[in-house]
Amino acid sequence: MNRAHEPAQVPEPLTGAPSMNPPTRRHREQDWAMVVRRAAALWETEPRDWLTPVQARAITGLGPQPLSQLADDDQVRTQRTSGGHRRYNRAHLIGYLREHGHPLTPLEGVVEHARIHGAALDRPAYHQHAAHTRRRCDLSGPIYRLDLHTHAGDDQDPAWQAWQEGDRARAQQLLKEELPALQAQHRAEQNRGLPWRRIWVVDALSTTYLEFLARAHRVKAQAGGQIRVLNPDLLRSWQVDQWPELVLYPNRLVYVLRHASTGHPEGAHHALLPDPLAQAARLQLELMWQQAGPRSLDHLLGRHSGP
Numbered sequence: 001m002n003r004a005h006e007p008a009q010v011p012e013p014l015t016g017a018p019s020m021n022p023p024t025r026r027h028r029e030q031d032w033a034m035v036v037r038r039a040a041a042l043w044e045t046e047p048r049d050w051l052t053p054v055q056a057r058a059i060t061g062l063g064p065q066p067l068s069q070l071a072d073d074d075q076v077r078t079q080r081t082s083g084g085h086r087r088y089n090r091a092h093l094i095g096y097l098r099e100h101g102h103p104l105t106p107l108e109g110v111v112e113h114a115r116i117h118g119a120a121l122d123r124p125a126y127h128q129h130a131a132h133t134r135r136r137c138d139l140s141g142p143i144y145r146l147d148l149h150t151h152a153g154d155d156q157d158p159a160w161q162a163w164q165e166g167d168r169a170r171a172q173q174l175l176k177e178e179l180p181a182l183q184a185q186h187r188a189e190q191n192r193g194l195p196w197r198r199i200w201v202v203d204a205l206s207t208t209y210l211e212f213l214a215r216a217h218r219v220k221a222q223a224g225g226q227i228r229v230l231n232p233d234l235l236r237s238w239q240v241d242q243w244p245e246l247v248l249y250p251n252r253l254v255y256v257l258r259h260a261s262t263g264h265p266e267g268a269h270h271a272l273l274p275d276p277l278a279q280a281a282r283l284q285l286e287l288m289w290q291q292a293g294p295r296s297l298d299h300l301l302g303r304h305s306g307p
Contacts (some may be wrong), residue, residue, distance in 0.1 A: 003023075004009055009126050019116075021306065026124055030094045030153060031061075032106055032109065032276040032277050032280035033280065034061045035103055035104075035105065035106050035109065035280055036283050036284065037058060037061070037108060038058070038060075038061065038097075038104060038105075039104065039105045039106065039238060039284055039287075040058075040287070041055060041058035041059045042059060042094075042104060042237050042238050042239065043237045043238065043287075045059070045090060046236070046237030047237075048090060049089065049090055049091070050079065050087040050088065050089060050090065051087060051088045051089075051090050051093070052085075052087065052088075053067060053086060053088070054067075055088075056088035056093060058087040059090075059094075059097070060093060060095050060096075060097065067088075068086075071086060071088065075096060076088060076089060076092040076093055076096050077089040080166075090136030091131075094239050095141050098239075104238055104239055104240060105238050105240060105284055105287075106277060106280035106281040106283070106284045107240075107243070107244060107246070107281055108240065109277050109280070109281070110244070110246065110248075110254055110256065110273060110277065111244045111256055113271055113273055113274070113277060114254060114256040114269040114270070114271040115256075115269060117271050118254075118256070118269040118270055118271030119269065119270055119271070120258070120267065120268075120269055121255075121267045121268050121269070121270055122266070122267040123265055123266060123267045126255065126267045126268040126270070127180050127266065129255075130247070130255060130269060130299070133249055133251075133253060134189070134192070134194060136251070138251070139192070139193070139194055139249065139250050140192075140193040140194070140249050140250060141193065141194070141250035142194075142196070142250070143194055143195070143196050143197065143246045143247065143248070143249055143250070144195045144197050144199065144247070144282070144285040144286075144289070145196060145197070145198045145199065145201050145246070145247045145248075146201070146243065146244065146245060146246050146247075146285065146288070147198055147199065147200045147201065147241060147245055148202075148245050149199050151259045151264065151265070152209060152262060152263035152264050153209045153212065153213070154264070154265070155264075158174055159171045159174035159175050159212075159216070160209075160212055161171075162174060163208070163211075164208065165210040167198055169224075170187075171212065172215060175215060175216055175219045176219060178219060179219055179222060179223055182219065182220055182223035182224075182225070183223045183224060185223075186224035186225055187224070190224075191228070194250070195226060196225060196227075197226050197228060197285075197289055198217075198220075198225065198226065198227045198228070199228055199230050199288050199289055199292055200217065200227060200228070200229050200230065200297075201230050201231075201235065201243065202229060202230075202232070202300070203229075203231050203232050203233065204303075205300070214297075214300060214301055217297060218297065218301060221297055227297050228289060228292030228293060228294065228296045228297065228298045229296035229297050229299070230288055230291060230292040230296070234291050235288075244256055244257075244276065245257040245259075247268075247280070248281055248282060248285060250274060251272075252272050252273045252274075252278035253270065253271075253272055253273075254270065254271055254272075254273055254278075254281070255268040255269070255270045256268060256269045256270075256271075267307075
């Protein structure tokens, strides 16, 4: 990824922020629009090391005077151009935000909210709860799923069992046999106005499980499912150490997926998000969906030719 020569289109910053003191939880819940702008500014300024005051304000949410005071107090690193204009070190700004507990992306807030306010569901309870949610008649809009899939497969899945045993022809035949049921499920979801948008974060099919999963996703796409692949490199601008796996519904309900130490699925934490946080998380997922591109799964499979 190289956008060094592209002009940065940084959103307008919030002005007049009084300080960068550690925020209270109430402050965080009121400020998610700022976090959306911050996430967009982090994306636009990658991979620059030095930022203009306008770019720095977009990331911090500070007005001109508080931002200058931050530099005058040597709390962030700055330098001057030959013309005397101040530039702010991007990494130092990010470190300062981290130090003072400011989230860099809305999805960090989603995980925190679900952990503190949510309820833990084991795997059967999660599937039952999610199925009940999808049957509700008052929901409309896309369901976003953010998928990392660095964990292990489902040992109860006969197709995965066949793939592990090296019988790939049988594994793919079993996957194809699921196509009619997947098509019926897709039509039902479309009729209810609840299409799935799955964002799969992966850069290469580096394990046996990922090879299998790509073929399983291809069958789901053939059934009409919406699946896009997002290269992890595109997420580095947000400086998040570990992205969550989650499912976000249009009614502000989120499931943050849990896995055992072995990597096997273990259920989820579910929670109802505050409206500003839910809107902010949806905006970020929509941005990630656009970044992935409509033919990204085909491109991934094309780079890994095989049955």
